[in-house]
Each structure stands twice: as structure tokens, then as C-alpha cells.
Amino acid sequence: MDRFSQRVIVIGAGPVGLCLALALAHEGVEVALIEALREANFLEQVPRAGTNHPATLEMLDSIGLYAKLEPRGIIAPLFHYWDRAEHRLIAEFDHRHIKQDTKFPYVLQCERIKIVEEALKLAKMHPNIELRLATEFTSFIQDADGVTASVRNADGESELLRGGYLVSCEGAKSLVRKALGISFEGFTYPDRTLNIEVAYDFRKHGYTERNYISDPQEWSNLFHWKGPPDRWRVHFPTAPEEEDEALTRPDALQSRLQRFLPTSQPFDIVGTNLYTVHQRVAEKFRLGRAILAGDSAHVNSPIGAMGMNSGIHDAFNLKDKLIKVLRKEEGEDILDRYERQRRHVALKHTQAQTIRNKRLLAEQDPAIRRKNHEELRRTAEDPKLARTFLLRSSLIESLREAERIL
Numbered sequence: 001m002d003r004f005s006q007r008v009i010v011i012g013a014g015p016v017g018l019c020l021a022l023a024l025a026h027e028g029v030e031v032a033l034i035e036a037l038r039e040a041n042f043l044e045q046v047p048r049a050g051t052n053h054p055a056t057l058e059m060l061d062s063i064g065l066y067a068k069l070e071p072r073g074i075i076a077p078l079f080h081y082w083d084r085a086e087h088r089l090i091a092e093f094d095h096r097h098i099k100q101d102t103k104f105p106y107v108l109q110c111e112r113i114k115i116v117e118e119a120l121k122l123a124k125m126h127p128n129i130e131l132r133l134a135t136e137f138t139s140f141i142q143d144a145d146g147v148t149a150s151v152r153n154a155d156g157e158s159e160l161l162r163g164g165y166l167v168s169c170e171g172a173k174s175l176v177r178k179a180l181g182i183s184f185e186g187f188t189y190p191d192r193t194l195n196i197e198v199a200y201d202f203r204k205h206g207y208t209e210r211n212y213i214s215d216p217q218e219w220s221n222l223f224h225w226k227g228p229p230d231r232w233r234v235h236f237p238t239a240p241e242e243e244d245e246a247l248t249r250p251d252a253l254q255s256r257l258q259r260f261l262p263t264s265q266p267f268d269i270v271g272t273n274l275y276t277v278h279q280r281v282a283e284k285f286r287l288g289r290a291i292l293a294g295d296s297a298h299v300n301s302p303i304g305a306m307g308m309n310s311g312i313h314d315a316f317n318l319k320d321k322l323i324k325v326l327r328k329e330e331g332e333d334i335l336d337r338y339e340r341q342r343r344h345v346a347l348k349h350t351q352a353q354t355i356r357n358k359r360l361l362a363e364q365d366p367a368i369r370r371k372n373h374e375e376l377r378r379t380a381e382d383p384k385l386a387r388t389f390l391l392r393s394s395l396i397e398s399l400r401e402a403e404r405i406l
């Protein structure tokens with residue numbers, strides 16, 4: 001048996017790769033964690049995920065990460081649906097309705113960058129993790145006994161790393177997925193989303209920490225993040241033909257914000273970026289000893305905060321199965337169960353729900369809008385219906401359903 005046949009090579013120290021590495025390492029598995037970013041630029045990443053759902057918090061707790069993140073985030077038991085045209089609160093959902101279902105009946109608003117920063121500190125200290133920053137994965141081959149990954153290391157030299165399994169947590173552009181010829185089925189929305197970060201307390205106007213705002217002309221999302229200074233992210237749709245420069249000019253940002261919420265003062269804008277939204281799921285999550293997890297396996301609209309959460313759920317599901325295979329308690333075909341379970345979640349929960357979420361916010365037909373809003377109001381006010389809704393929105397239902405897939 002070769003020396004590294006029990007080692008798992010994880011490509012990418014994003015939230016999914018770090019969680020997988022820490023979860024495996026906690027169970028005594030040796031991990032080589034490969035990340036292209038350097039120590040010096042690791043924290044210079046564009047703002048992305050940040051809402052952590054209850055089931056994810058339970059997983060983060062199991063690897064000692066929750067305790068590091070809670071002081072850096074905002075505990076948010078509530079979220080709102082608003083009607084922008086009428087500046088009217090449609091429905092308030094309260095995670096306390098699922099307090100018998102989870103140890104954490106709230107979301108933690110804590111940005112991806114803080115998660116990877118804290119997780120990286122834990123990974124550096126873990127004796128079972130060989131962390132390689134500034135190391136770019138370039139290709140791999142697999143044989144009956146293991147995988148060999150080619151990387152360009154921090155000194156610019158090519159190097160070969162050997163392991164029993166290789167997990168691609170490289171994000172949406174996964175080289176592993178491409179090398180395996182696995183198609184990334186789905187579509188890309190033609191419009192991009194504009195994110196504006198503002199230091200302003202929107203709670204004065206009745207908003208809570210997470211707000212989904214429907215409007216036939218310009219739907220939006222509004223989220224609160226811990227500072228200093230405390231910031232709020234406002235997401236707006238843009239027309240496909242609009243140029244970046246015109247969209248992100250300071251006066252254009254100000255007037256968009258003032259249309260959204262007229263105030264007597266200009267907003268203190270602390271950042272902005274544009275992003276493209278894809279809805280894609282890989283045709284396969286595993287071929288032989290190479291496995292996909294997180295954004296390398298599925299990408300979706302951020303409305304509903306599910307991409308990173310479901311990627312972390314992939315990591316924990318895969319960890320359980322890899323451990324059984326490495327300990328020879330189960331055969332390799334258990335890894336196909338990972339694919340059956342997590343691909344089902346990606347298609348039937350994450351993708352289906354995020355498509356529905358966007359449609360709900362952007363609905364144009366006044367009669368359908370009224371019906372949707374009435375249904376949301378009724379659901380939020382009835383504890384039984386609210387619990388069912390929250391189990392779905394917080395991805396607990398997806399985990400329970402996946403467990404039933406053999």
C-alpha cells in the first residue's frame with residue numbers, strides 16, 4: 001500500500017474545502033489542502049456569501065468553527081418579505097418556530113471572508129492538515145490505488161502530490177470537473193446583479209437583518225453585516241445592456257439608493273461590485289477517485305442564501321462516506337450515494353428554490369403578486385405552516401430528504 005493512500009487531497013481553501021479538510025482531520029484523516037491564494041492576498045476576495053443557516057451552524061459547531069464566528073457575526077432569528085411599491089411589510093418569518101428542530105433557531109450573518117479567515121487559522125494549527133497556500137493545482141491522474149495531483153508550488157516549481165482521493169472544492173471553474181469531461185448543465189441569467197454596500201442603519205425604517213423585497217420594476221435584497229462599521233448590502237437587478245462603468249459610478253449608485261429609500265442625506269457607500277448569476281448542476285459528482293463538492297458541483301442564485309450552505313452540507317456528507325471507505329467499513333460505491341443524495345438536493349432544493357425565490361421577487365402580474373403576498377402572510381402567521389416553510393428555507397428539509405435516499 002502506498003504511503004499516501006489514506007490521504008485526501010482537497011483542492012481549494014474556500015468555505016467548502018476548509019470545512020471538508022477540518023472535518024476529515026478531526027476524524028484522524030490526513031489531508032493535503034491546496035490553495036492558489038497567498039497568505040498576503042487570502043483576505044482580498046470579493047464579498048459573497050454570508051447568511052449561515054441553522055443546519056450549517058450545527059456543522060460548523062462540530063469542527064469548533066461556530067464559536068469563532070458567532071462574535072464576528074449577527075444572530076438573526078427573523079427575516080422579512082417586503083412590497084417595495086407600497087413600502088409594506090408582507091410577512092415576518094421567525095426561526096423560533098423551528099426551535100425543536102435545531103440547536104440554532106436563527107441564521108448567523110457572518111461573511112464568507114470571516115469564515116475562511118477563521119477556518120484557515122484552525123487548519124494551520126491542525127496536525128493532520130498539510131496546508132499549501134500559494135500553490136496552484138494544474139492537473140491530476142488517477143489509477144487503481146490513488147490519485148496524483150500536479151501543482152505549481154509557492155516557489156513556482158512543479159510538484160506531484162499523492163493521495164487516495166481528490167476532492168475538487170475549487171469553485172465554479174473547477175479544473176477537475178473539466179478534466180473529467182463532466183458537463184455543467186443549466187443556464188446563466190442574462191442580467192447581472194449589482195451589490196452596493198452602505199454604512200447606514202436600515203432598521204430605522206422597519207427592516208430586519210435579512211429582507212427580500214419584491215417589486216415588478218426593481219426587486220432587491222437587503223442584508224445587515226457586522227462592522228466596524230456595520231454595513232448593509234443592497235442587491236439590485238441590472239439590464240443586460242448596461243455598462244459596468246455607468247452602473248457603478250458614485251452618482252448612479254446614490255440615485256439608485258435614493259430611489260429605493262429617499263433620505264435627506266447621501267448614503268455612505270463603502271463598496272460595490274457586479275456579479276453574474278448561474279444555475280448549473282454537474283452531471284456527475286464523482287468519477288473514480290475524483291469527487292466534486294460545493295460550487296465546483298453546483299452554482300445557483302444567491303437569493304435564499306443557499307450556495308455556500310449547501311456546499312458545506314456536501315462537505316459533511318462526503319466526510320462521513322470517505323471515512324467509512326478509508327477505514328474499509330464500506331466499499332467505494334458508498335461514494336455514489338453521496339452523489340445521489342447531494343445531486344438531488346442541488347436540483348430539487350437549492351436550484352428549484354432559488355429559481356422560485358427570484359420569480360417571486362420579480363413577479364410582474366399584479367394578480368399573481370397579490371396571491372403570492374397573501375400566501376406568504378398566511379404562512380408566516382400560522383405556526384405550523386411557518387415551521388414547514390422555515391424547514392425548507394433553512395435547508396433542514398433537504399438534509400432530511402437526502403438521508404432517505406439510499
Ligand SMILES: Cc1cc2nc3c(=O)[nH]c(=O)nc-3n(C[C@H](O)[C@H](O)[C@H](O)COP(=O)(O)OP(=O)(O)OC[C@H]3O[C@@H](n4cnc5c(N)ncnc54)[C@H](O)[C@@H]3O)c2cc1C
Nearest residue numbers: 012014015016036049050051137171294295305307308309
Ligand atoms: C453576491 C453573492 C452572495 C452570496 N451569498 C450567499 C449566502 O448568503 N449564502 C450562501 O450559502 N451562499 C451564498 N453565495 C454563494 C457562495 O459564495 C458560494 O456558493 C461559496 O463561496 C462556494 O464555496 P466553495 O468553497 O465551493 O468555492 P469558492 O468559495 O469559490 O472557493 C474556491 C477556492 O478554491 C481556490 N482555487 C480555485 N482554483 C484553484 C486552483 N486551480 N488551485 C488551487 N486553488 C484554487 C480559490 O482561490 C478559492 O479559495 C453567494 C454568492 C454571491 C456571488
